[in-house]
Amino acid sequence: MNTEIFGIVAMFIVTVGLAIPLGKYIAKVYAGEKTFLDPVFNPLERLFFRASGIDAKAEMNWKQHLYALLIINVIWFFLCFFILMNQGWLPFNPDGNPSMSPDLAFNTTISFLVNCNLQHYSGESGLTYLSQVAGIMFLQFVTAGTGMAACAMVFNAMKDRQSEKLGNFYDYFIKSCTRILFPISFIAAIILVFSGTPMNWEGKQTITTLQGDTVQVSRGPAAAMVAIKQAGTNGGGYFGANSAHPLENPTYLTNAVENILIILIPIGMVFALGYYLKRKKLAWMILGVMTIGFLMLLIPAVMQEMKGNSAITKMGIDQQMGSMEGKEVRFGSAASAYWGITTTVTSNGSVNAMHDSFTPLTGGLAMLGMMVNSLYGGVGVGFLNFYIFIILAVFISGLMVGRTPELLGKKVEAREVKIAAIIAILHPLLILAGTALAAYFTAHNTDMGYWYNGKASGWLNNPGHHGFSEMLYEYTSSAANNGSGFEGLGDNNPFWNITTGIVMLLSRYLPIIGPLAIAGLLAKKKYIPESAGTLKTDTSTFGIMVFAVIFIIAALSFFPALALGPFAEYFSMN
């Protein structure tokens, strides 16, 4: 049992230990300084830009950044949608899997385009090798790079100067993909392939087992994809069971590697901010707030899972290993709970245990992680979400002490605060409205017609409070661009495919547009050097302020919904 605790403590220590040098490296990459990978990537990137006719040195203002970002995303949408709709007859389909239905292809394309990776299909039967590699894996690289590029622009805008020129989107984007995501994925893929994750192009293998049963075993080009799926906070698994699958995550070591990758870049980005702006104290303040929030979710979750399911305890079973439903023996309950929380505080969403079968509080804490969505958060976008909370905290603190609110020498005024408020309210609105709609249909057991084959309550896999949690989790995961799920929910039908598709779309682009706009507006303003009257943002007092804002806005707006789902289930069992 203690070895399970050591395991998760070691994982966290190694993650932070790696994130510090990584942060330094990321800062250098975005600042255009020399790094040890220059000899490889300088010529490569020149090739990229020459072939596409892009001048990566032309500086852009925030609107040009946004325009470039959105245009290229639209192109990716059509590319991926085309592949998924036609994968049945396109090459690299040894298992003869069919093309997707339009609503499923819509959902899947959006899901990967917005770095959410919600999956309403199972990889073994729902995708071909072409879709996995040229559709899904492609988007896992470039959408992670998109989020990081947006974040890099905000870093640039936070510098101590007045300027409209905030670097070049394509430059940040390509460098994020080639210099940060690619090397990390490459190393991880090699570790995986040597640990037993397949990387082949042949179809299923049929074997006769020791007992004489005939079974088929799915394989394919998994290792390359699993690496970027973890590193880019994507989370969309190669196999249906995601990283619980013994080929996708074969050993405790690969589990540690994959789990470290989940939060490595999100933490690295915070350090990168500190090095980039030369404000290390600010980075530590942000990391401190994030880590305290993270531990408040993690510790109870690990305790709950290791304690086991109280209903099974009542049957007289001694659950020394903890709650094992939906978990793998090679990981154990502690590492499964650790993964469950790390994957939901970041927008990763890969799983190594089935979240639907977590004990009630752990499921609730995982949801809370997604509801806050900025305790580390997704690559790049996690910081953007946190940035919104910083703006709000600056504004509220400014009001409390009766001064004009300022962030790093820039006056925060009505326009910025309005944008921040809209973005902050959007997240609860999408989650709660979606859940309310689905719960309404379920409660009335509506006949759904085109939208769902049968009565609405048929989509639930569990009754009572847990059924409500399934619906709440699905919209929370969509709105947090997380992608994990209470997978018992029958979600491959027009109702869930289309509604979650819309939620994912809105909750990806608006929370990028908002911070980009705020940062761009602030960067244009006159820089006021710090004086004795300046509100210091790199102090623990301000940290507490940010934490309070997060708690009030994110946590409390969801409390009633959480009380109806996971909390009610918990109390009904104990």
Next chain:
Amino acid sequence: MKFSGIFSAFRLTIICLVFFSVLYPLAITGIAQFAPAKGKGETVEVNGKIVGFQKIGQSFTDSIYFLGRPSAVNYNAAGSGGSNKGPSNPDYLKEVQARIDAFLVRHPYLQKKDIPADLVTASGSGLDPDISAEAALVQVKRIAQVRKIPEEKVKQLVEKNIQKPLWGMFGTEKVNVLELNIELNSIR
């Protein structure tokens, strides 16, 4: 500028596709040629015949074998997945109770509290190749009785097959059920 912007973005997409979806997977496939089983998944052979994948669990229902964990996909590795049953679901709890009863019928020498939780709960992938060390040890007596071999010998076999936590420090202890059963078959 607007129109050329779209065209540039399109060309950039193509070159990214070539790099990340063609060159990168090909490089990993190339490296996989040096990995165990050349990246095709390690198989286990008995007398030259493939009987399974080392890391994919299989169904054992016969009493002469160590039993693995319950599986929501019946160990068919063409798919994968867990039961996704919530912890308080009454149907699920009935199912667990039925598993407990069935296990006690097979192992009349055991009491409820001796049954390790992993033997009555379904795994996340449905393909879990392992059981806990305790889960193997509680089955020793039955195996010895059914196969008519000394209990001590079976116990030694299990102990030999227990895989310690990673570097002795991190994670869980486990036993690979397929490997254990193959070795069990070779005991006379």
